[in-house]
Amino acid sequence: VLGARVPWVGTHPLFGPLSLAMAERPMRVVICPNPLHPDAAPRARRFYEALGCEVIEQTPEGHDRVMARTHALTFFVAKGMVDSGAAVDVPFAPASFKALSRTIETVRSDAGHLFTAIQQENRFATEARERLLQALQGIHRDLAALPAVASARDAAGLALPGLDSGPPEPRETREHIDQLDRELVELLARRSELARRQSRAQAPADAPATAEVQAELATRRAWATELGADAEAVEALFRVLLSASSGHGGT
Structure with missing residues (x-):
């Protein structure tokens, strides 16, 4: 349609409205360079990288x-x-x-x-x-052909690849904590981005009122209680988060 006169390049952002709304990272974009317009791909790369995207180059196929x-x-x-x-x-x-x-x-x-x-x-x-x-x-078909009481040998062919030698070794508690902490940091980074986004959408006078903040804290205490967590510790954590967010005008 565009032909040779209008520079163009194929791009595919690998994220959608929900990903953007939740500030998920990383945002990746695939660029398929166009030999008719060799300068178009670098320009598209600079554009997406300026938006904070990771760019991957691929052939269309x-x-x-x-x-x-x-x-x-x-x-x-x-x-x-x-x-x-x-x-x-x-x-x-x-x-x-x-x-x-x-x-x-x-x-x-x-x-x-x-x-x-x-x-x-x-x-x-x-x-x-x-x-x-x-x-x-x-x-x-393989499941239907198994006897009613299948032996380990009968079921061996249906085992998921990678588990042939038995269940994975239990990980140390420290490793699990580190993994969860990493996920928490990623979530905090996304929360900070959403707070900055909210700040840009609000007028300076739109800072959350004390009653609104208290309602948010009460909700988070209730979540903590429901999950069997220390409600006071959770409230203290969110007080810090809300205080940090208020510097951006967000919550």
Whole structure:
């Protein structure tokens, strides 16, 4: 459409409205350089990097192959879960299902309306779906063929790859704490970004009133109590966070 006269380059931001609203990081963008306009890709890179994005260069085919195995399959599985009724609210579920539920909600919020385009406009998506369906059908047949009381040998072929030698070794408590602390720091960074965003949207006189702050603290104390955490310690933590955010005009 643009031809040779108008410089253009293919780009694909790998984030959507929900990702932006939640200040998720990193924000990655794929750029597919256009040989007709060799200067367009560097210009696009500078533009996205100025916005704080990580830029990855790929050929159009390389991009589409990866998207077929990731983006298209994620949407495909999510729609299957929704249409089968498996994604409805349930009174209890293991952590693995909760993680899958979050993925489904992300798909719905970020680009659920693009389902057909993602499947039909990527020439590698059909093959990716077929391979997944073949694998699932094979697993289903193998499960159906197992005896009612399967021995370890019978079930060996259905073990998840990477667990052949038994369950993973338990990690030290310190390692788990470090991992959680890392996740907390990432969440705090995202919270700070949202506070700065709120500050830019507010007038200087719009600082939260004392009653509003107290209501926020009361809510967080209630969350802590519900989860069996130290409510006073949680309140103290959020007092620090709210104080730091107030410097940006946010909460």
